Amino acid sequence: MIIKHPLLGPRDAAEFVYLGDASMIDRPNPNAPDAKEQFYEYGYLRDNPAGEHKELWYHEQGDRSWLVVTRNTITHEVKYVQLARDVARAKGRDR
Amino acid sequence: MRYSGFKVFLEGLTGNRGWKTAWRDPKPRSDYDIIIIGGGGHGLSTAYYLSKVYGVRNVGVLEKAWLGSGNIGRNTTIIRSNYMLPGNEPFYEFSLKLWEGLEQDFNYNAMISQRSILNLFHSDQQRDAFVRRANSMILAGADAELADEAQLRRELPFLDFDNSRFPIKGGLYQRRGGTVRHDAVAWGYARGADSHGVDIIQNCEVTGFHIENGACKGVHTTRGDVNAKKIAVCVAGSSSRVMAMAGMRLPIESHVLQAFVSEGLKPVLPGVITFGAGHFYVSQSDKGGLVFGGDIDGYNSYAQRGNLPVVEDVAESGMAIMPMIGRARLLRSWGGIMDMSMDGSPFIDKTHIGGLYFNGGWCYGGFKATPASGYCYAHLLATDEPHPVAKEMLLNRFERGHLIDEKGQGNQPNLH
Amino acid sequence: MAKFSLQPTPFLGGFQKDYGTVIIKEITDRAITSLALPLGFEAKAEKAIKTVLKLNLPEVGMSTQSKDGTTALLRLGKDQLFCLKNGENDGYTAHKALADKFGDNIYTTDQSDVWVSLTLSGPDSLRALERVCPIDLHPDRFGVGALARTAMEHLGTIIHRNSVAEYTLMSASSSAGSFLHAIKTSIDNVL
Amino acid sequence: MxxxxxxxxxxxxxxxxxxxxxxxxxxxxxxxxxxxxxxxxxxxxxxxxxxxxxxxxxxxxxxxxxxxxxxxxxxxxxxxxxxxxxxxxxxxxxxxxxxxxxxxxxxxxxxxxxxxxxxxxxxxYYKTFMWPKAFWEKLYEPMIRAAAGLGNLSMKEDPDTYDKGFLHCDFLIIGAGPSGLIAALTSARSGAQVILADEDFRFGGRLNSESFVIDGSASSDWAAQVVAELTTLPNVRLMTRTTIYGAYDHGVFGALERMTDHLKSSAGKPRQILWRIYSKRSLLCAGATERPIAFSNNDRPGIMLAGAVRSYVNRFSVVPGKNVTVFTNNDDGWRTASDLIAQGVNVRALIDVREGVNPPDLTGVEVIIGGLILDTAGRKALSSITLKNGRKISTDCLAVTGGWNPTVHLTCHQRGKPVWNEDILAFVPGGTLPAGMRVAGAANGVLGLSSIIKSTAETTIEILQDLSFKSKAAVLPVTEDEAQSCTAFWHVKESKKRAWVDLQNDVTVKDIKLSYQEGFRSVEHLKRYSTLGMATDQGKTSNIAGLAILAECSAKTIPETGTTIFRPPYTPVPIGALAGRARGKDFKPYRLTPSHLWAEANGATFVETGNWMRAQWFARAEEKGWRDSVDREVTMTRASVGICDVTTLGKIDIQGKDAAEFLNYIYTNAFLKLSVGKVRYGLMLREDGIAYDDGTTARLGENHFVMTTTTANAVLVFRKLEFARQCLWPNLDVHLISTTDGWAQFAVAGPNARNLLSKVVDAPLDLSNESFPFMACAELSVCGGTPARLFRISFSGELAYEIAVPARYGNSMMDVLMKAGAEFDAVPYGTEALGVMRIEKGHAAGNELNGQTTALNLGLGGFVSSKKDFIGKTLSQRAELNLPDAIRLVGFKAVNPSDALLAGSHFITKGEQTTMENDQGWMSSVAYSPTLGHSIGLGFIKRGHERLGEMVQMVNPAYGIEVEVEIVSPHFYDPDGVLQRG
CATH class of the missing domain: 3.10.20.440 (2Fe-2S iron-sulphur cluster binding domain, sarcosine oxidase, alpha subunit, N-terminal domain)
Incomplete structure (x- = not known):
């Protein structure tokens, strides 16, 4: 597979390490009243869709950036790739 | 119709005209006591044990394609019970015991061959972990044997002992482990279940659940609605997709695992061998092909095909321990979808929806579990109580903090 | 007090070899300082780079160098660069000097001994690199000054094109021997 | 001759x-x-x-x-x-x-x-061999295995080497037959980067095997001219002997180039090269594969594909027989006859199954229209055939053709599903093709040379336009379409004896019918039950006939019955080639510590630690075994001073205004208030609450920390920190860079550590306990000006330091430390002594931090802050991770001090049965303690912390060992930590 890095252009997926669903960015607020429930869902439950999937890849053999890759899990077609840091900020992570 | 050597002989004399179909091709009925979604290994064995052991015969198995088309038809055929944790080892040992009498039980030669499985280790730390595991196995009534380097040199002289990057220091044998002709398992169970009255309905895809007031009453399929008192989901590779139709999210990610077979060769490997310093396992089939594999590709996928880096990684690991296979040729590769759970261990459980049961999350270890999975699932379906050897395989274990994490990798499925 | 003194050991013993159409040479006198741009103060950092190094901030995956060739700036990532100082035998001191000049504007880390550096030059270097380097090195896509961080024979590597037929390769110093072995094997296999 | x-x-x-x-x-x-x-x-x-x-x-x-x-x-x-x-x-x-x-x-x-x-x-075999049960493995299966298989492996290491490589192109052309050559010519002139690959050693494909005429020349001559032109173009890479064997995601192809297989010896060069080709677009020009017709005894030597007979006659100038008969259902068979005649070969008869066809003049050949072959004879070679009218024709070669199947294999490697084309009675590419792929020529179902050339040129121009290359329509060569009519005819139904469909696996028409009879009716069931198409050729000549016969059984059409899907590789690829160079010692790179040369010269035995090679112990001549060396290293370190290269620990440079806050999220314990010039032990959890890694982190400046990780987790922790930095707390100003390889780091441990170091450390650093106490750190210089870092930390439990210098000075530093330590009898120590000392101190290491244990289990609960959030906090609080009878890390010693303990043993409460239900825990690490004079162990046992002094059974049934042991504190040596603070 090839991942089109937003800064570096197309790179073989072998340079990357995969983590999983991009919802891993959404670490819950530990002070929420239902934090335990939220962390359980965050830690363990996945949509695991057959189709478009936003997922985290780490360019370990490259610039060390984490990317959010939107990829189809049936065709493997990559729709777009973003820097995870930008995504996390856009999601409003506060620190 | 009972199969036997005598029958084969008689039929041979009369032009093989008397062989009947191995199973019927029924139409789905509108009502069953239990329907099993998924006509793969686990679904068929569930149907078999439900009908044979628990006396539940009004059972329909709904399969979206041809029976055995899932992972039972695309695995590397290994059976073993070399697990470590109490949540797993008794279950897999129960499974191995069922394998040991299976062919006579269902009157089908699945070529169960207890050729042994050997896990090589290459460091003191690995050895310590294997000793711990060997002792767990023995404590649970399984067999385990630790071999040192000298013994392995005698038994497997073709391994690379002298020029290897990671020296082979020994290995953990389970002599009762081995291989099985995988398709035959599906066929044997299907034939057995069919003979006890189970309807196996192929080309019948479930398209939705009929849920009323928190209870599941039946399913919608491409061949009409089917109702049942209990609905048992058993769809490795599609667990999340199917359970999503019931509104459930699962602690599962689906990944592709590739497997490979070489051209046929005269016998070279005595049993199953796994590499401890890389990702590689190999055995030789009765036809002579080296059947081997390694790690999952590592990303979510529902495509039954893999990519090149893992092929190379597997070949590299293979050459690292047995450089004699360099001139053997890889003949075919394929991929299966593994429902990887968050701790690497499976689920056999009720769901919060009445009448809806779930069996899945077998990662890449479902084949060896086929008999016990079916037996324990049948037990759960028939009695509404978990079978004693499967009592920890519950969906709520992550909320409780009861992890069954053999590899200690945590909640990242692609590392299990 | 100081009756002991320390002698440097080059990671490849100062290896060089001329294969005719390919030449490999270990670089032993280069300081490498990593520069990190503080979050939210990238513009200030860019200005500091201009002031201190007299160089513009290159694009990610590109480099610039001073006219005299003593200083090069490699942009490895959005907020990370390597500043290479040629002719420096003491990387840590060179890094300290830079750190002092940059002050709070840039975070610096000495990387001189993290890497083993080789130049690979000659008309057949591209053919040899084809055997280990996954990056498309066609001059239209990887021109002079371009760089990429990738993996070669399982080893993380930075490749930098110095000229049409000369590359710098940097890989982890602890595995320098294996890296050299990989490059030498590639050359042996194509010549 | x-x-x-x-x-x-x-x-x-x-x-x-x-x-x-x-x-x-x-x-x-x-x-x-x-x-x-x-x-x-x-x-x-x-x-x-x-x-x-x-x-x-x-x-x-x-x-x-x-x-x-x-x-x-x-x-x-x-x-x-x-x-x-x-x-x-x-x-x-x-x-x-x-x-x-x-x-x-x-x-x-x-x-x-x-x-x-x-x-x-x-x-x-599924129906028998089940009784008596034991006979399967003892008798039947060994018999089957011995008879099965095909060739033999030598059982010796493959003597050849292999290589791999990467190629990038705009346009990959797969196959260099007529369409591949036209595509190459058309695209080469546009300036695109083109790769033309063909598995044959000679470009041209069927142009070399046929008697076609192109532009007035023999087609093989025309091909040679095209190749000569392409050779001169710098943007075209011509690859003969190269099989594109697999199509992978996003335009990546696997290719096998055979470099020396045509030579007697590889002469030290790689035998084969595995290329990964990255293409923007590809054109499959793989041609077509001929298929036979099944009839009784159609498997005898001398029965061949008709197109192959033309290849042998035209290209190789060989006649497969002296009296050849042709059996055909299509016009192509006629050409075999005419080519043979042109070469002066005796053609006994042309048998065409079709009625009403009219072959062109085949002078001297008996043409039998509507003919069928019912049987053949000849034990080891064909001698005659029998026609349906009973007539026997003696012949030594039968050329059979049942039509042509487009070679669609690569189109199936992703999601492609071939579709039936009734016009040519074959499957053509269909479904979703590999990204960027198109198909041309016979592979696309286009038959007839002129049509192939024309349509391929058109397709190529479309592809080039798609890639934004300017391309001119090439002047196409002049040729003709050959006659191509074909009729559906798969097997001779009148045949009474076995008619082979899969020649290698011996699958006959009867086998297919029997499979159907027994309910194996899907294509996949048929394949798996009968083994059709599972041989080394993967059914290239047999799959379609099998499908057709299955369709016949069920009275369905072929497309209703199914398709056959091909998987990689197209042709078998040696495992050695897939592995490339990564084998033997080159399986994984070696990482060497900075003092490796010194260690080698001073008797070190090395051990693999991940990819690192570390000194395990340093043997002296008089020592009889490794235990002697390790005991001495421990004893002398504890008595005076020892030195160990600990460079392999991961080192991460962490800088930024928010670095302290960041670390506070990463570690379970507090880091905000760590003073500059101090080091702190830190424990990390995974987000699921399980212990992950530990190490020390030093604060070198307000915004500057240096973290150490365990050797094994260096890369993983870095990855996790980057995740936290970029994804979880993306607004923190914090920057990470690994410096693991940059600093050579040595533990200097033992009562004389300070005395030794004071000889190498430059002024003004004062090493006294008051100014440089336990857990202090500093940047300094050593040996007269070499920059260095000093940390006062102790893994051994002794008064100890870790001193770091730039890696290039590491070897020299080891030498200097040993020379400076000579007056104290300083010893170098390896990983074994390191391990013994940490077990004596009760420190957890990899065997304990195994990904299954919590801070509570490890006895590290005191490091878990209740005041702040950190990774793993919430999930570590789950009920069943905190049960009262949770396992706890404790120490063990044998009741009888001469008994050896064994890692991996389990614990059973005294008097209870040795079963899994009674399993209380396990021994994780053991060592012989030369300090205490007996074997000691660390292990986990339920409620261990409450059971100190209790005797339990250490059971190890795998080795047949049972030892009574006492539960003790894990801190065997200096439990109050007096020495390390001294």
Whole structure:
């Protein structure tokens, strides 16, 4: 597979390490009243869709950036790739 | 119709005209006591044990394609019970015991061959972990044997002992482990279940659940609605997709695992061998092909095909321990979808929806579990109580903090 | 007090070899300082780079160098660069000097001994690199000054094109021997 | 002349004769021959035996689809089983032997299986061999395995080397037959980067095998001219002997280039190269594969594909027989007859199954229209055929054609599903093709040379436009379409005896019918039950016929019945090639510590720690075994001072205004208030609450920390920190860079550590306990100006420091430390002594931090802050991770001090049965403590912290050992930590 890095252009997926669903960015607020429930869902439950999937890849053999890759899990077609840091900020992570 | 050597002989004399179909091709009925979604290994064995052991015969198995088309038809055929944790080892040992009498039980030669499985280790730390595991196995009534380097040199002289990057220091044998002709398992169970009255309905895809007031009453399929008192989901590779139709999210990610077979060769490997310093396992089939594999590709996928880096990684690991296979040729590769759970261990459980049961999350270890999975699932379906050897395989274990994490990798499925 | 003194050991013993159409040479006198741009103060950092190094901030995956060739700036990532100082035998001191000049504007880390550096030059270097380097090195896509961080024979590597037929390769110093072995094997296999 | 079947002409080089042997018999061929053509030239018809019935087999095809002519090539360690003679290039000195027979090829004892064939139908083995149970593994299975398989591995290490590489192109053309050459010509002139690859050693494909005329020349001459032009173009890479074997995601292809397989020896160069080709667009020009017709006894040597007969006659100038008969359902068969006549070969008859067709004038040939072959004769080679009217025709070669199947294999490697084309009675590419791929020529179902050329040129121009290359329509060469009419005819239904569909696996029409009869009716069931298409040729010539017969059984059409899907590789790829260089010592890179040279020179034994090689111990001449060395290293370190290279610990430089806050999220314990110049131990959890890694982190400046990780987790922790930095707390100003390799770091431990270090540390650093206490750190210089870092931390429990210098000084530093330590009898110590000392101190390491244990289990609960959030906090609080009877890390010693403890043992409460239910925990680490004079262990046991002083059984049934042990504190040595603070 090839991942089109937003800064570096197309790179073989072998340079990357995969983590999983991009919802891993959404670490819950530990002070929420239902934090335990939220962390359980965050830690363990996945949509695991057959189709478009936003997922985290780490360019370990490259610039060390984490990317959010939107990829189809049936065709493997990559729709777009973003820097995870930008995504996390856009999601409003506060620190 | 009972199969036997005598029958084969008689039929041979009369032009093989008397062989009947191995199973019927029924139409789905509108009502069953239990329907099993998924006509793969686990679904068929569930149907078999439900009908044979628990006396539940009004059972329909709904399969979206041809029976055995899932992972039972695309695995590397290994059976073993070399697990470590109490949540797993008794279950897999129960499974191995069922394998040991299976062919006579269902009157089908699945070529169960207890050729042994050997896990090589290459460091003191690995050895310590294997000793711990060997002792767990023995404590649970399984067999385990630790071999040192000298013994392995005698038994497997073709391994690379002298020029290897990671020296082979020994290995953990389970002599009762081995291989099985995988398709035959599906066929044997299907034939057995069919003979006890189970309807196996192929080309019948479930398209939705009929849920009323928190209870599941039946399913919608491409061949009409089917109702049942209990609905048992058993769809490795599609667990999340199917359970999503019931509104459930699962602690599962689906990944592709590739497997490979070489051209046929005269016998070279005595049993199953796994590499401890890389990702590689190999055995030789009765036809002579080296059947081997390694790690999952590592990303979510529902495509039954893999990519090149893992092929190379597997070949590299293979050459690292047995450089004699360099001139053997890889003949075919394929991929299966593994429902990887968050701790690497499976689920056999009720769901919060009445009448809806779930069996899945077998990662890449479902084949060896086929008999016990079916037996324990049948037990759960028939009695509404978990079978004693499967009592920890519950969906709520992550909320409780009861992890069954053999590899200690945590909640990242692609590392299990 | 100081009756002991320390002698440097080059990671490849100062290896060089001329294969005719390919030449490999270990670089032993280069300081490498990593520069990190503080979050939210990238513009200030860019200005500091201009002031201190007299160089513009290159694009990610590109480099610039001073006219005299003593200083090069490699942009490895959005907020990370390597500043290479040629002719420096003491990387840590060179890094300290830079750190002092940059002050709070840039975070610096000495990387001189993290890497083993080789130049690979000659008309057949591209053919040899084809055997280990996954990056498309066609001059239209990887021109002079371009760089990429990738993996070669399982080893993380930075490749930098110095000229049409000369590359710098940097890989982890602890595995320098294996890296050299990989490059030498590639050359042996194509010549 | 020995080459009894050689004729004139062809594309072989008669100036280069080549000697070879088959089954020890010397033969001769020419450069340009394949082994198959050379065997045929020498009149060798019988070349192998089939898989199941051990029937005599000859050469069936002239290409990669060959099911029959598999040989063992070469000898000794280079022996290569299952090599298709039809693609093996002849070289001088080639040695080939036949395979899969017991006794000689001519008299195979296992051919007795053929007599038992009525009892060995499809899937017979699933129905028998079950009684008595033990006989399966003891008798039946060994018998089956010995008879099965094909060739032999040498059991020796592959003597050749392999290489890999990466290629990038705009446009990859797969196959260099007529369409591939046209595509290459058209695209080359546009300036695109083009790769043209073909598995053959000569470009041209069927142009070399046919008697076509292009632009007035022989088609093979035209091909040669095109190749000559392409050779001059710098943007075109021509790759002969290169099989594109797999299509992977996003335009990536796997290719195998055979570099030395056509040579007697590889001469030290790689035998084959595995290329990963990255293409923007690709064009599959793989041509088509001919298929046979099934009829009784259609498997005898001498029965061949008709197109293969043309190849042998036209390209290799070999006649496969002296009296050839052609059997066809299509016009193509006619060309075989006419080409043979043109070469002066006697054609006995042309038998066309079709009624009402009218072949062109085939002078002197008997043409039988509407004819059928019912049977054949000839034990080891074809001698005659019998027609439906009972007439026998004596013939030594039967050329059979049932039409052509487009070679769609690569189109299926992703999501492609071929579709049936009724016009050409074959599957053509369909469904979703691999990204960027298009298909041209016969592979796309276009038959007829002129049509192929025209349509390929058009497709190529579309592709180039798509890639934004300017391209002119090429001047197309002038040629004609050959006659192509074909009728659906798969097998001779009137045949009464076995008619082979899969020649290698011995699957007959009857087997397919039996499978259907038994309910194996999906294509996949048929394949798996009968083994159709599962041989080394993967059904290239048999799958479609099998499907057609299955369709016939169910009275369905072929497309209703199903399709066959091909998976990679297109043709088998040696495992050695897939591994490339990564084998033996090159399996993984070596990482060496900075003092490696010193250690090597000073008696170190090294051990693999991940990819690192670390000194395990330093043996002295008088020592009898490793224990002697390790005991001495521990004792002398504890008595005076020892030095250990600890460079392998991960080091991460962390800087930024928010670095302290960041670390506070990462570690379970507080880091905000760590003072500059201080080090703190830190524990990390995974987000699921399980302990992950530990180490020390030093604060060198307000915004500057240096973290150490365990050796094993260095990369993983860095990855996790980057995740936290970029994804979880993206607004923190924090920057990470690994400096693991940059600093050589040495532990200097023991009562004399300070005295030793004071000899190398430059002023003004004051090492006194007051100014540089336990857990202090500083940047300084050593040995008169070399920059260094000093940390006062202790893993051994002694007064200890870790001193770091730039890695290039590491070897020298080790030497200096030893010289400076000489007056204290300083010793170097390795990982074993390090391990002993940490067990004596009760420190957890990899065996304890195994990904299954919590801070509570490890006795590190005190490091878990309740005041702040950190990774893993919430989930670590789950109920069942905190049960009262949770396992706890404690120490163990044997009640009888001479008993040895063993890691991996389990614990059973005294008096209880040794079962899993009673399992109380396990021993994770053990060592012989020279300090205490007995074996000690660390382990986990339920409620361990409350059970100090209790005796339990350490059981190790795997080794047959049971030892009574006492639960003790894990801190065997200096439990109050007086020494390390001294």
């Amino acid at each position: 020995s080459q009894s079947h050689r004729i004139s002409g062809g594309l072989i080089d008669r100036t280069k004769p080549m000697h070879f042997s088959f089954n020890g018999k010397g033969m001769e061929g020419y450069a340009g021959d394949t082994l198959a053509s050379a065997l045929l030239a020498n009149g060798q018809k019988l070349v192998g035996r089939s898989f199941k019935y051990h029937r005599p087999r000859g050469i069936f095809s002239a290409g990669p689809e060959e099911p029959n002519a598999l040989v063992q090539l070469r000898t000794g360690a280079a022996q290569e089983p299952n090599t298709r003679a039809t693609v093996a290039e002849l070289f001088d000195g080639l040695i080939a032997t036949s395979q899969n027979h017991r006794g000689s090829l001519e008299f195979d004892l296992l051919s007795i299986a053929d007599l038992a064939a009525p009892f060995l139908g499809a899937g017979f």
